[in-house]
Amino acid sequence: MMRQQIARVAAALALAGTLGAAQTQAQTTPDDSLYRALGGLPVLQKVVDDFMASMLADRRIKHTFAESNIERVKQKLVEQFCQLSGGGCIYTGDPMREVHQGLKLSNADFNALVEDLQLAMDANGIPSHTQNRLLALLAPMQRETVSR
Ligand code: HEM
Known part of the structure; x- marks a missing residue:
């Protein structure tokens, strides 16, 4: 249970990181x-x-x-x-x-x-x-x- 939750949080953070990076790039290199x-x-x-x-x-x-x-x-x-x-x-x-x-x-x-x-x-x-x-x-x- 606990491990599943951690995995979910990790996946969410990874996704947020990717989106964040994409967004930063869009903002800094138009x-x-x-x-x-x-x-x-x-x-x-x-x-x-x-x-x-x-x-x-x-x-x-x-x-x-x-x-x-x-x-x-x-x-x-x-x-x-x-x-x-x-x-x-x-x-x-x-x-x-x-x-x-x-x-x-x-x-x-x-x-x-x-x-x-x-x-x-x-x-x-x-x-x-x-x-x-x-x-x-x-x-x-x-x-x-x-x-x-
Ligand atoms: C690619 C086509 C066009 C672009 C990008 C464009 C762009 C604009 C912009 C940015 C404004 C100001 C908007 C505002 O005040 O918030 C404006 C207003 C105006 N445009 Fe255009 N326009 C286009 C086509 C035309 C054409 C074909 C005409 C007439 C031959 C025209 C006549 C006017 C007039 C009279 C206003 C002032 C409206 C008012 O005082 O309320 N526009 N346009």
């Missing part, structure tokens, strides 16, 4: 290669500044931002791009579907946004291979942001 390729936070901030300027000058989509707090959106975009690329930031904005559903965005709106982001990344010297890595992470959000 893949931040994209974040670093993009140039880290200073470049991401500049990209988002240029990206927003480009969208606000874009006749196709600027109207969608008419009632938005632009500084907030920029801050949330920086957090989101940083987190997605492995930079260790935490996105503190609202869920994508919730934010965008009332805007009734189309695929054409989405494509316009992607073009504006590409312009901003070009302007900041980000190579196309690196641009494509970020765009691939954003692609699944088309479903969450486009609603017509």
